[in-house]
């Protein structure tokens with residue numbers, strides 16, 4: 001007998017408690033086999049987040065026994081149903097995504113913030129940045145929603161920041177986030193195909209979370225990831241198209257002693273095979289020590305030299 005699939009029916013208008021509602025969402029998500037990875041990693045956390053957000057409750061402890069009237073409960077169930085039927089990541093349903101304590105506006109014009117570089121900027125992964133006075137100018141290349149540029153600005157208060165992306169649509173989302181954080185003057189947004197519009201600009205730090213998904217992985221992406229802009233994910237046949245461009249051009253835009261910090265997926269072995277003479281440093285993040293590499297300008301030039 002086929003399973004009942006309650007999310008195919010109209011959302012029931014029955015009163016309940018916050019805890020029961022979250023458990024209902026969790027069961028539905030598990031039964032429907034939806035995919036996670038845009039802020040939460042499992043059905044329970046996703047259901048709790050959507051329940052609390054939809055009820056306008058703080059995103060802290062779940063008030064298990066708090067009563068929810070029938071209409072509000074139906075509204076939350078309707079959100080669960082949309083999550084399942086449309087396979088929309090929760091962040092696109094709620095139009096918000098979180099990196100540590102910072103929330104960002106999110107919609108389908110830009111990738112949902114989740115970069116491991118955020119952990120280095122927030123200090124939740126161990127990493128020694130140069131001292132603030134040494135970082136006068138910084139660049140966030142491939143900025144998308146500007147989430148990393150904003151974290152840069154929060155960490156390095158006196159640094160001038162440029163944030164570039166090829167996608168005008170993504171930069172519209174970036175603009176919303178800059179306005180929210182009142183950083184419209186400190187962070188300059190620019191449309192640019194990688195470094196092409198940066199002239200002779202020189203930076204003490206360049207960070208980048210570029211597109212790095214391999215072609216064959218692109219073909220088998222879960223529906224939730226297909227809701228994000230393809231240009232934000234597709235990294236060419238071996239996933240290293242962007243890394244190649246960045247490594248070949250970054251030195252021109254780095255000041256002496258400048259740092260390049262790039263996220264590349266779990267591509268450490270591929271990257272080290274492709275650039276065997278490059279002295280990469282791979283800081284440990286929650287994704288492991290194969291996701292983000294760091295190079296100094298000098299290390300980069302030495303690694304490129306024949």
Ligand SMILES: C[S@@+](CC[C@H](N)C(=O)[O-])C[C@H]1O[C@@H](n2cnc3c(N)ncnc32)[C@H](O)[C@@H]1O
Nearest residue numbers: 115142143144165166167193194209210211232
């Ligand atoms: C993985 S997303 C990262 C977005 C953001 N930095 C973050 O961490 O959430 C990659 C970004 O690279 C941009 N991009 C793709 N191709 C580009 C290119 N040729 N030049 C500049 N940006 C590009 C995409 O538009 C997308 O916003």
